[in-house]
Amino acid sequence: MTSLLCWSPAFLGSVLKAARGQPAAKVIRVRTRLSAKLQRCCVVSTKAIAEAPVLQQATLQDVSSELRAAGGARERTRLLLQYARALPRLPASERTMANRVMGCTSQVWVTAELDGRGCVRLGADSDSELTRGLAAVLVRCLSGLTPEEVLQVPLEALEGAGLGEGVLTPSRTNGFLNMVEAARVRARRLADPAAGGFPLLRISADALVPQGSFAEAQAAFLEPDAARVNALVKVLAEKKLGVVAHFYMDPEVQGVLAAAAGRWPHIHVSDSLVMADAAVCMAEAGCKAVAVLGVDFMSENVRAILDEAGHTDVQVYRMAADDIGCTLAEAAEAQGYTDYLAAAAAEGTPGVHVVYINTSLRTKALAHAVVPTITCTSSNVVQTVLQAFAQVPDVRVYYGPDTYMGRNLATMLGALARLPDEEVAALHPAHTAASVAAALPRLHYYEEGSCAVHHMFGAQVTERVRAAHGDALLTAHFEVPGEMFALALEAKARGMGVVGSTQNILDFIAGKLNEALQRPIPERLQVVLGTESGMITAIVRKVQGMLRAAGRSDVDVEVVFPVASEAVTVGGRGGSGAGGEAPRLPGGLALTPGPAGGEGCSAEGGCASCPFMKMNKLAALQTVAERIGTPGEALLEAYRPRTYCERVGGRSLAAAGCEPILHMRAFQQHKRLPDALVADVLARAQR
Missing domain, CATH: 3.40.50.10800 (NadA-like)
Incomplete structure (x- = not known):
């Protein structure tokens, strides 16, 4: 059995750098184990591989030496093809969607299991021979290590691997790094089998399949009741009322709005930047009033921009008589x-x-x-x-x-x-x-x-994301804590992540789906949603629209909700504040902690769910619309933006x-x- 590492001074430095912050005793144990494994190292020559195409384990240094000794790009490519021929094929039963590696141009599958000694045994396959050669490098170098040792191998050490320019094009570099990340995720699962993932929602052209109660709560309202949609469309048209709403609305509200938008054109759901612009367009199109579904600064901005555009006669309404705050x-x-x-x-x-x-x-x-x-x-x-x-x-x-x-x-x-x-x-x-x-x-x-919602994406959640979904498409709003931001930046460097606004996140998902639709093979994209869960409605609408337009039933998207165990939910079911009262956010909204175990959230909200945004209720929109132009309009004074x-x-x-x-x-x-x-x-x- 061979090891991955050789104890060169440079590589020792990289191992110690990767282990920095770990207890000294742990570092010593790792060094001792790896040193012992090095004594069993065997070097596989290029000639031996050519004559007997049997994949043998080797150290990273050995593989790098072989590739560098091969000469130029053509010779290294030929050697990779020899590695590919020596790599055992995975059976059809293991070339499944669950074992696919995302972010590779060709189809790649990576599997991992533990042998009798507790070491990782990797398997890999691809429909591209050159990619199979890259997968063989991974299998040769990482098999035989414990899961913990796999995780301690610095990524930069694997990234080079003696492959050189001309072999690792930018797309192949990203593909190889995504294979490495897939192997890491599988090693983490082997190291801690009890560590599960997060709730997720699978989106296909004609179906939604939620896993976990939080995902079920999000999916429940994505196909709204037709009677509610009809009633809303009727009153909006009668009152010439436009609606601008933020992406973070409750799924129930967004589901009805999305369905109504097909019949009443003056409904717009977006991030905060363009809500006011959309309101101006509605005023220019003849709307007499605009309902704003968001927090108070959004309705204030809409009112001010309408005034600047000369539409002082167009009324603006919020969706609650109380303040709709924002931490x-x-x-x-x-x-x-x-x-x-x-x-x-x-x-x-x-x-x-x-x-x-x-x-x-x-x-x-x-x-x-x-x-x-x-x-x-x-x-x-x-x-x-x-x-x-x-x-x-x-x-x-x-x-x-x-x-x-x-x-x-x-x-x-x-x-x-x-x-x-x-x-x-x-x-x-x-x-x-x-x-x-x-x-x-x-x-x-x-x-x-800080934002109370994005604060939830801290170190605890990030480590769970890395462990269970580090090989997925990772998205992070610019407001999330540094740990989640850094993880998404790492993914972005290999073409698998985005950091930015809600619109940036939606565009990124659409772009990756479009790439998948260009390939004539089944695909499943998994996306970690690193922002407020209300984004799911816009994502579902976008994804299903693209899938239906392409006529593809063999492509789907899984959206993962990275919820936190310390999440909060709106309500009064037993407070935990002083004197038994529920704690309150600035602005006075009462909160109660989410469940201590499981997903850490409830159907009422919490986790990546803004309690202030959820104050915008569908019933309030219906009531405001019905009162406009009637004696009851006087009751709407409290619903106007702050002056x-x-x-x-x-x-x-x-x-x-x-x-x-x-x-x-x-x-x-x-x-x-x-x-x-x-x-x-x-x-x-x-x-």
């Missing part, structure tokens, strides 16, 4: 954020405040009065910050209020500063790795703001709060910070 937006209303901006203004150097769109008009207006401000979204924050650094010499950028997004932004820019200049220029043509590195110390972010009497800089607060939004719109149109904003930044620095 992130409220973080920016706190004294700490005021102090953060005051300190920025006191620097006396050029500074620009990049504020997340998910904040109130009041926050935007008051912030702009202190530091020149432009809004951003999770999809354009990187470009906004890079453009500020490129366009304004020595500018300091102050991002807020989302701490996780700020950290993730700093992490991404730090990684960008280590890339080749051509890759940096592909993201932003005015930058090099050196310019990004020089700008990074001038990036600041607020340290005390402000304050004035900022001689303007109404709403007008002042719109200016950072308009700066962002100008940036999106021209790909430059507007001249007025730049002039403001420079002028204030000279005061």
Whole structure:
């Protein structure tokens, strides 16, 4: 039996680097075990393989030496084909969808089991001979190790493997790395058979198959009651009422809205960026009122943008008489954020405040009065910050209020500063790795703001995702904690992940599905949904529409819900706060902890489910619509967006709060910070 590793100084360093943070005794045990295995190492020569095509185990160093000794790309390719001929074929019973490796251009299957000594025995196969050769490298190097040893092999050590340019094209590199990740996932399952995955929803052209109660709750309303749809369409058309809703709505609400949208064109579901734009289009098309299904800052933004567009006569309604809060937006209303901006203004150097769109008009207006401000979204924050650094010499950028997004932004820019200049220029043509590195110390972010939902995607959930679904397509909203963000970035590097906005996530899934539909083979894409679970309705509609249009019944998509055991659910079923009362989020919404075991969530919400968004009920929309144009309309005053009497800089607060939004719109149109904003930044620095 042979080992994977040779104790060269360089490789020893990589092993110790991978083991950093582990207890010293554990590292010593690993070193001792691997050293013992090295004594049984046998070198398989190229000539021996050519003469007797029997796949033998070997160390990574041995395989690398063979490939390098083979000469150029043609010779290495020939050697890989010899490896392929020596690799035992998997039986048809193991060439299943469950054993498929995602992210490979050809079909690849990887299996793993434990032998009598507790070591991993890998099997692999492919319908491409060259890919089979790459799979054979994996099988030769990793078989014979324990599951723990497989997981401790540094990825960068396997990535090179002596394959060289001309053999590992970019697509083959990604494919090989995805095979490695598939082997790692299988090794983790062998190491901890009790560690299960998360609930998931399988989407085919004509069916939904949920696994787990949380997935069942999401799927329950995706085929809505026809009577409810008919009633909503009728009243919306009668009252000329448009509807703009966020992706994070309750599945019941989104299911009815999606069905109604086919018969009433003025229904729009999206992320927060374009909700106000859609409302303007509805007003221009003749809608007399717009219902906003979201949190309060969204209805405020819709009201303000309609006013800016000259549609002051179009009414705007929220879906609750109570405040529909947001933990992130409220973080920016706190004294700490005021102090953060005051300190920025006191620097006396050029500074620009990049504020997340998910904040109130009041926050935007008051912030702009202190530091020149432009809004951003999770999809354009990187470009906004890079453009500020490129366009304004020595500018300091102050991002807020989302701490996780700020950290993730700093992490991404730090990684960008280590890339080749051509890759940096592909993201932003005015930058090099050196310019990004020089700008990074001038990036600041607020340290005390987070979204209650995205906070759930922390270390515990991330480790479970890595263990059970590390070889899946991984998505992460820019607001998630750093652990989930880093995992999605790793996947992105091998073509298997995305980080960004809800729309970025939806586009990524659609793009991967489109790639699968171009291949004439059965496919099953598994996607980890690293954002609010309300996204599932948009994903289902998109996926089923694409599958039906393509006429494919042999392709489906599994959406995995990475729920947390510490998730929360709305309700009052026994509080855990002081005096037995349920704990409350800012804004007063009562919460109770999710179940301690199992999925950690309930049919009422929790996990990756925003309790504030779920305050938008279908019954409220129906009631608001029915009261418009009747004496009962007077009862809707509490449903109007919050109004402000304050004035900022001689303007109404709403007008002042719109200016950072308009700066962002100008940036999106021209790909430059507007001249007025730049002039403001420079002028204030000279005061």
